[in-house]
Amino acid sequence: MEEERRLRGLWGEARELSLGTSGQVDCLDAPPSPLRFLRDYVSANKPCLVSRAATRGWPAISLWSDDAYLRRVLHGCAVSVHLTPHGRADSLVPRPSACGRPRGLCFASAAVRSMDFSDALALIAATGSPSSPTVAYAQQQNDCFRAEYSALAGDVVPDVPWATEALGCLPEAVNLWIGNGRSETSFHKDHYENLYAVITGEKHFLLLPPTDVHRLYIRHYPAARYVLDDGKDATGELHLELEEPERQVPWCSVDPYPETPESMAEQREAFPLYFDGPKPFECIVKAGEILYLETVGCRRVRHAI
Amino acid sequence: MEEERRLRGLWGEARELSLGTSGQVDCLDAPPSPLRFLRDYVSANKPCLVSRAATRGWPAISLWSDDAYLRRVLHGCAVSVHLTPHGRADSLVPRPSACGRPRGLCFASAAVRSMDFSDALALIAATGSPSSPTVAYAQQQNDCFRAEYSALAGDVVPDVPWATEALGCLPEAVNLWIGNGRSETSFHKDHYENLYAVITGEKHFLLLPPTDVHRLYIRHYPAARYVLDDGKDATGELHLELEEPERQVPWCSVDPYPETPESMAEQREAFPLYFDGPKPFECIVKAGEILYLETVGCRRVRHAI
Numbered sequence: 001m002e003e004e005r006r007l008r009g010l011w012g013e014a015r016e017l018s019l020g021t022s023g024q025v026d027c028l029d030a031p032p033s034p035l036r037f038l039r040d041y042v043s044a045n046k047p048c049l050v051s052r053a054a055t056r057g058w059p060a061i062s063l064w065s066d067d068a069y070l071r072r073v074l075h076g077c078a079v080s081v082h083l084t085p086h087g088r089a090d091s092l093v094p095r096p097s098a099c100g101r102p103r104g105l106c107f108a109s110a111a112v113r114s115m116d117f118s119d120a121l122a123l124i125a126a127t128g129s130p131s132s133p134t135v136a137y138a139q140q141q142n143d144c145f146r147a148e149y150s151a152l153a154g155d156v157v158p159d160v161p162w163a164t165e166a167l168g169c170l171p172e173a174v175n176l177w178i179g180n181g182r183s184e185t186s187f188h189k190d191h192y193e194n195l196y197a198v199i200t201g202e203k204h205f206l207l208l209p210p211t212d213v214h215r216l217y218i219r220h221y222p223a224a225r226y227v228l229d230d231g232k233d234a235t236g237e238l239h240l241e242l243e244e245p246e247r248q249v250p251w252c253s254v255d256p257y258p259e260t261p262e263s264m265a266e267q268r269e270a271f272p273l274y275f276d277g278p279k280p281f282e283c284i285v286k287a288g289e290i291l292y293l294e295t296v297g298c299r300r301v302r303h304a305i
Numbered sequence: 306m307e308e309e310r311r312l313r314g315l316w317g318e319a320r321e322l323s324l325g326t327s328g329q330v331d332c333l334d335a336p337p338s339p340l341r342f343l344r345d346y347v348s349a350n351k352p353c354l355v356s357r358a359a360t361r362g363w364p365a366i367s368l369w370s371d372d373a374y375l376r377r378v379l380h381g382c383a384v385s386v387h388l389t390p391h392g393r394a395d396s397l398v399p400r401p402s403a404c405g406r407p408r409g410l411c412f413a414s415a416a417v418r419s420m421d422f423s424d425a426l427a428l429i430a431a432t433g434s435p436s437s438p439t440v441a442y443a444q445q446q447n448d449c450f451r452a453e454y455s456a457l458a459g460d461v462v463p464d465v466p467w468a469t470e471a472l473g474c475l476p477e478a479v480n481l482w483i484g485n486g487r488s489e490t491s492f493h494k495d496h497y498e499n500l501y502a503v504i505t506g507e508k509h510f511l512l513l514p515p516t517d518v519h520r521l522y523i524r525h526y527p528a529a530r531y532v533l534d535d536g537k538d539a540t541g542e543l544h545l546e547l548e549e550p551e552r553q554v555p556w557c558s559v560d561p562y563p564e565t566p567e568s569m570a571e572q573r574e575a576f577p578l579y580f581d582g583p584k585p586f587e588c589i590v591k592a593g594e595i596l597y598l599e600t601v602g603c604r605r606v607r608h609a610i
Contacts, residue, residue, distance in 0.1 A: 035470065035471070039472070040473065043343065166344065
């Protein structure tokens, strides 16, 4: 017990040293100088939110809220769409049942379909309804903006100059996510420096500092993926298949937003370091703002493009 | 064995990623910009050597090689002098023998005397001879330059501007070391960002990157200190006393420069990760140059002020 008390004290000190005691993500009125960005945020592993000034002059801010514009520019372009039953890409769900198999959770990836952009946009809108058995989320994390959405390249800057100068390199990947109100990403950790710009809508982040990684209870889960029945269109029901041969994926065990009081009680009991510890940082990124982070954390999406 | 092979591969990759493959410390012809210094060196935990341009305009470079100047300016000032039998401050030596005590090594600190600067300078010169039973080294790491040597403040800059801007703070401590050809510091690790300027003479560094910390075999040793017999002057013989009550100090076990072939054979057998691994970085800092480091490493001093 004494050891645990001292360990908690150490975590608290590390957290306070790295992030201060305000409990809030720093908000900057204007883009920082490269030196300030590197010194006060990147080097310190500390997130910051830059106001709308960060995207001043990006045509995307006014153009992309018009679906007709996007349909016209991306006419004939195929984009990747992730399909899940609940809107959560890459998350823990109960293992598919099978005789003799132990119960438990598995790490479920989305079914991925490539489709015409107009169809994708219609599907994302339609599956935002709670009655839809699937949720569509246009995304593909392998530099998809510069590949699938290259027709939109002129609407944004090719790189964020203060970050390029601070980090000493151009972006390795530029990704675009288009979701609806049900789109959500489960708790995870990234090993990259991220600049997250919201163009329309907003995205809610729940963030933990790197020194709190133990509070996520990272464990290994068997990989599974959602599959659409052959011949079914993208609104059809999904079923879950474990990968063969089995592959183990390390993933965060905590669900910070359990849906029922029963599952909240289960979560609290299983993961006391998360639920009894200091509150994560909450941060809402609005259209035109940019969040910098290289942080253990969770992202919830709301209407973000 | 397979595990060890993979671990060695990982160490190699971490080393190469953090320091590259040149095997040499980066040399810069001119002081770096604050952004470059922070991005390419501080953030990367990578040392760099800045040429004589780093100290252009410091009066100390021409003034301090004149002993008469130093004696005049520091007339009447008391300074701290560390005394050891071998020139190595803070190093591992055989435990003082005592009946019934187990043999082994202890961590020996120098005897410290405060004396008039002129006497200190004469003692440092006299104890550079191999026949001297003690070696004197003027130093005291608690900001001694701004305390004991404040009369010399005008001869150097109060801070190094590119480092101050990059790190976002003024120096927490400014220390001065005045040694002779026998002055040496044993392998150790620092938890500070260091800028090491040589004013006269030169200093030889042997450096390991932070990812190689396991190669130093850090273990606990009982603390001891050298003591001058009462009434003896500072050139008298020193004896070693274990601290009472016993205090354990974590210290690097490796001696990279054993004096005899026998002790070299012992060292190689006891510390294979150091002796069989990649070569440490060697770096000679000459008068007027500045070395930046925040690194696990060893420093050997030659005639450094």
